[in-house]
Amino acid sequence: MPTQDTRTATPTRAHRTRSARDWVSTEPGAWAIVLFPSLAAWVASGPTWTSTWLVALWALCYCVQFTAARLCKSHMRARYALPTLVYAAALAAAGVPFVILHPGILIWAPLYVVLCALSLLSSWLRRERSLWANLCAVLAASTMAIVIVPFGSKYAATSASATDHFPTHFPNAHDAAMFTGLGIEIAAGFALALFGSVLFVKTMIRERGSRVYLHASWTYHALLVAVGYLDDWAYMVLALLLLARAVALPLIARRRKVPAKVVGITETIASLLMLILIPVGA
Template identity: 45%
Template sequence: MNVNRNEPSRPLSAKSWFPDQPGAWAMALLPALSGMVVGGVDGGRLWLTGAWLLCYCVQFMAARWLRSRFQRRYLPPVLTYAALLAVAGVPLLAMHPLILVWAPLYVVCAGVSFLCAWLRRERSLWANAAAVIATSMMAYVVYAFDAPDLLERTGMGLALAGIFMLTQFGSVLYVKTMIRERRNNRYLAASWIWHAVLLALACAIPGRTVPMMIIAAILLLRAVVMPLLGRRIRIKPIAVGMLEMVLSVAVCAYAPFCAPWISMALTF
């Protein structure tokens, strides 16, 4: 069928102006909330978290625009969210310039994300890893917000970020074994190994980290049982996503209590 490329693009629906992946929203928001719990809830951290969510919206819309090879219909959301981010972000940076110390990390993560979107490989492990690093480090960024000396907060910040990096990338592998790589034994083995190492690390940390050990054991159990069950019966993606949401909230709830013990272990 011939398509007239000069015809105006079909406008986006209202729903298309918002990122449509609940799991990605949770991945973006929960580490920042955890950092806020540990660092303290205040206006600055709330402002930073709001600006971060706008960053996520800009990234999502820009990646979709790149993937479409610059289709005009996808440009208005990019410009709108970019303008909102400028309104929220420029005053924040002017008042709290220390945030810019994180700029190189996020420029690299954004670059990887946009390159993968252009190559239409946005669900590759490279793109997933960039997203996990960016979102997980927000626990550190929010926790250490406006601290005059970041080194003083390195242990706790890395502990919080590390918890989310390990659990979120494990979630990435697990979800792939349930949906896109459902019968790929290499992904299944990688997921099992990752979650086994995660459980071993949780058990190796001294102190009151029993809740995290229990969560790590549950994560390993679901990484083993659910993909095998999914090869026998069809499990809908929505069910996979809802389970991950519950487990992600559990990780977020207990991370602030376990992070101090992990921080002390990192110190010695």
Template identity: 45%
Template sequence: MTDHERTPSRRRAYAKLWIPDQPGAWMMALLPALAGVVVGGADAGRLWLTAAWLLCYCVQFTVARWLRSRFRRRYLPPAATYAALLAVVGAPFLVVHPAVLAWAPTYAVLAGLTFRGAWIRRERSLWSNAASVLAASMMAAVVYTLGRPDPLAPATGFVLAAVFALTQFGSVLFVKTMIRERRSRGFLVASWAWHALLVAAGVIVAWREGPSGTPLAAVAAMLLLRAVALPMIGRRRALRPVVVGMVEMVMSLVVFVYAVMCAPLLAL
């Protein structure tokens, strides 16, 4: 292989040190915060907080790799750079919006769990995935409630966060049945059971709330359908990870649209 042929691969490898290379993970991390912006209003504070959260995600990604590598030098520059940028963006935000620090203990615990998972090289375990899902999903509530004194704000924020947390954990289970745990009957049963419970919850909400609750049942049914159909197809013919990723990106957008259009009505 010539030097000219090696250059593109080296550039891609260098880029992966700095940029998370899973579009589905990007969407799962950012869509809850963006839902909080859309539902709460795209003011300067919410946009500022969302930008800080984006940097938090980059810090988590790069620091986790650095920890997993046992402090290899090549992973330090991205982690240090993102941490410095987060300090520049985040410190002034905390001065202007100190009330957001009420969320800090919870996020410290969740970050600690993900870093622990990286250190022991179990970052793809269910408990580590669950910590990441909770951290991302809660941002819907953190962003939405920023500066909102109205009494319904906590309830609406909770509903938004719950929708993302429940559906994103289902996504974690589904993706495992398609890739890393493709031959695991236990994970397949867990995925189907989780999504069936989501459908049951959607039906109950539709029965209690009427038309405003019906879309939740429809979204849950779509998620269950893909959780059942794709693993069955995958047993007959291998599906590339990019196909699974594209399906989850579409499903993430469906959940996002539901969250911003319908979920706040359930808090009323």
């Protein structure tokens, strides 16, 4: 029979666990989607203190986003307000000096304001698992590759004027330095691959049994193989591996239940393959 001490200890531990989850995203797949395009761009362009600072700021942006999303989903419950405010304050403290030093980066502000607004709207409507909400997340994460690359050691000298000053008009020769071929290719590679992951996961969990989603996923991944074949061997290898898992696991799921944990592990491996092969292809 439980004693008074064990009866009081259990709720305390539960409260601590709940409190920790209010501050930290417990979805490894989300962290991979958010950070891997940035990390790939950071490595491929040559790490610098500035690009490292920017990657850290992007991680803080995600902390603000997922806590704010919970706040919106709960329709402004006080429980989620403190983590949102603390992360927002930390982002402001670390981000304002960066903007002062590199105000040209504000050219990206309109895009990210729109994507953030759509993300929070999906949470308010409790549609954060919808296809359009997932697409917003993929676009936001993938585009960061374009943002980060000009701050790398391979491009910093040529892009200084674009990142350190407000552009007077757009586009011009200085602004073009912000749109490097490497950044665009990494961003496009991740956007295409990650959207395939969105379709695949839906065929395994929320849209399991849907022939429409299954055929859409298979068709999309087959097109990725064709694109990879036309572009680079690394992309083709990645696309073939992604196609194999998009076909095999749903077929296995028809005969036996595939736990969500297995899907998560599969996607972790797929994300690591993206992190390795997309920069190689770029």
